[in-house]
Amino acid sequence: MSRRDFLPDDIAPDAAARALRWALEEATDPAQTGIDWIVSDIAPGIAGSEAFFAGGSDLAALRHAKDVFKSLRMTGRSARERRLAARFYAATIAAALVHHGTRITTQSDRAVRTALERLSQDPAVPASIRALASDALALVPPV
Amino acid sequence: MPVDPNQPDPDDASPWQTDWSAIHIALRGDPLTAEEAWSRLAARYCPAIHAFIQRLGHTEDAARDLTQSFVCDVVIGRRLFERADRRRGRFRNLLLTALRRFLTERHRAATRMKRLPPGGRTVPLDAVAPARDPAGAPDVAFARRWADILIRSALESVAAECECNGLGVHWSIFDARVVRPLLLGERPVPYETLVLRHGLRTAAQAAGMMIVVKRRFAAALRDGARETVSDDSETEGELRELAALLEGCR
Numbered sequence: 001m002s003r004r005d006f007l008p009d010d011i012a013p014d015a016a017a018r019a020l021r022w023a024l025e026e027a028t029d030p031a032q033t034g035i036d037w038i039v040s041d042i043a044p045g046i047a048g049s050e051a052f053f054a055g056g057s058d059l060a061a062l063r064h065a066k067d068v069f070k071s072l073r074m075t076g077r078s079a080r081e082r083r084l085a086a087r088f089y090a091a092t093i094a095a096a097l098v099h100h101g102t103r104i105t106t107q108s109d110r111a112v113r114t115a116l117e118r119l120s121q122d123p124a125v126p127a128s129i130r131a132l133a134s135d136a137l138a139l140v141p142p143v
Numbered sequence: 144m145p146v147d148p149n150q151p152d153p154d155d156a157s158p159w160q161t162d163w164s165a166i167h168i169a170l171r172g173d174p175l176t177a178e179e180a181w182s183r184l185a186a187r188y189c190p191a192i193h194a195f196i197q198r199l200g201h202t203e204d205a206a207r208d209l210t211q212s213f214v215c216d217v218v219i220g221r222r223l224f225e226r227a228d229r230r231r232g233r234f235r236n237l238l239l240t241a242l243r244r245f246l247t248e249r250h251r252a253a254t255r256m257k258r259l260p261p262g263g264r265t266v267p268l269d270a271v272a273p274a275r276d277p278a279g280a281p282d283v284a285f286a287r288r289w290a291d292i293l294i295r296s297a298l299e300s301v302a303a304e305c306e307c308n309g310l311g312v313h314w315s316i317f318d319a320r321v322v323r324p325l326l327l328g329e330r331p332v333p334y335e336t337l338v339l340r341h342g343l344r345t346a347a348q349a350a351g352m353m354i355v356v357k358r359r360f361a362a363a364l365r366d367g368a369r370e371t372v373s374d375d376s377e378t379e380g381e382l383r384e385l386a387a388l389l390e391g392c393r
Contacts, residue, residue: 008326013392015325016290020386023364034354041320067347
């Protein structure tokens with residue numbers, strides 16, 4: 001089958017522009033772009049990673065994102081991507097704790113606290129997500 | 144009538160491809176392979192040239208004739224790209240500038256000779272008011288077609304790459320989650336469905352496969368844009384300019 005069989009005669013300008021922006025974003029910061037693509041794929045109605053973790057996502061979406069980030073921690077193409085995936089993995093746990101009062105991981109309190117502490121201190125992550133990690137830390141029993 | 148296996152399948156060829164097959168036959172044996180390469184490149188962008196001309200107010204047929212004339216007379220006949228300084232400027236702008244000049248020359252010649260084309264009247268190029276709708280402006284029509292070709296080529300290339308590398312499932316997931324929703328407005332197929340359909344372990348696995356192909360697609364778009372600029376540093380600017388033109392259509 002020809003792969004273009006299904007393509008429309010005329011690609012809508014906004015769709016074409018989006019595709020071109022993907023190419024630009026991916027060239028600029030491949031690691032962060034991968035994270036953003038995962039979030040927009042899971043929650044297409046939510047604008048950006050920060051909004052996703054700010055309470056706009058349901059538990060199913062957070063669980064799905066957690067699983068994808070968990071995998072990306074190991075399979076990411078660069079050290080930065082793997083590190084960011086680890087941070088955003090922790091961010092899904094934080095968001096579930098803070099916004100839904102639910103723990104979506106079976107990891108120990110110690111492991112969760114360590115992940116959240118790292119997230120809260122990582123300047124590569126947006127400030128709002130670092131603050132979310134700090135809020136979540138208050139909900140995890142001290143060890 | 145016997146089928147000539149050397150001729151393209153008419154059901155599989157656009158009018159542009161058919162016309163260009165003829166041009167290539169005409170050029171066969173010509174040692175100037177670079178010229179052929181340029182003509183192939185121009186053929187690839189005929190739809191953009193056609194869109195620009197048609198947006199000026201020409202009929203479909205007239206636009207096609209002018210497109211063919213431009214490519215034959217200017218791109219090939221005057222060896223446009225051999226004479227151009229390819230170290231400067233983008234291919235898209237170079238082509239567009241030459242096209243504008245060609246159309247102006249044609250219009251002046253038609254006016255001088257006071258000769259009307261068969262079955263119609265000449266369209267005074269400089270008298271055609273720009274469309275109020277920005278999407279209708281000739282430059283934007285040209286950019287839209289250009290981007291269209293870039294995206295189609297990138298999709299073709301990534302699909303072929305997936306097929307060659309045994310990544311058919313990766314492609315199917317990318318298609319279901321990204322391509323069809325983007326280009327056809329379809330709802331993305333739920334990951335649960337894709338997991339069952341392709342016998343995958345988890346939705347996370349499927350999402351990872353989607354990301355792998357989306358990255359390849361982004362890279363293929365950059366590769367395609369890179370082919371039309373004089374050096375790599377211009378690729379980003381070219382993509383940005385195209386995206387901005389398309390976003391101006393909203």
